[in-house]
Amino acid sequence: MPQLTEWESFYVIVGSSAAALTGLMFVVITLIADLDTERTVGGVAAFATPTVVHFCSALIVSAMLSAPWHAITPLAAALAACGLWGVAYTLIVARRAQRQTTYKPVVEDWLWHTVLPLAAYIALFIAAIVLRGDAEPSLFVVAAAVLSLVLIGIHNSWDTVTYLALNKQ
Numbered sequence: 001m002p003q004l005t006e007w008e009s010f011y012v013i014v015g016s017s018a019a020a021l022t023g024l025m026f027v028v029i030t031l032i033a034d035l036d037t038e039r040t041v042g043g044v045a046a047f048a049t050p051t052v053v054h055f056c057s058a059l060i061v062s063a064m065l066s067a068p069w070h071a072i073t074p075l076a077a078a079l080a081a082c083g084l085w086g087v088a089y090t091l092i093v094a095r096r097a098q099r100q101t102t103y104k105p106v107v108e109d110w111l112w113h114t115v116l117p118l119a120a121y122i123a124l125f126i127a128a129i130v131l132r133g134d135a136e137p138s139l140f141v142v143a144a145a146v147l148s149l150v151l152i153g154i155h156n157s158w159d160t161v162t163y164l165a166l167n168k169q
Helices: 008-032 041-066 072-099 107-131 135-166
Strands: none
Touching: 008 041, 008 135, 041 072, 041 107, 041 135, 072 107, 072 135, 107 135
């Protein structure tokens, strides 16, 4: 499909970045394990795990768009499934953030951990639905959603690491 060929470099860069950042999250979690700060499974599930999931989602979508598809319909279905799954997961994250007791989220946390990822996954889902009818603008929306997930992950990683570093006891 010629429309996807023009995006190959973009998805190689974004997918590689997402994969590298996922690996760095494992390193960070290992390093902060020795910090004497309060941590709970609920806090990790609400704030750290979603960051890895967003990086992995960006990696998966990048891989899907780099694959040699012969028709647009299966690609659109795969992207729609990824977007729909992301919406459901983000709603679960919102519930986890609300229920955890380690940290009280502020407006910025709700924005970066729920609102922006939700918007990115909704955009991915809608772009997938429109892809068959109007590929060019849909592919730009998919690219924006994937890049958004990587940037959201970078912000959330930084936010988590600085919080833990500044609040160590």
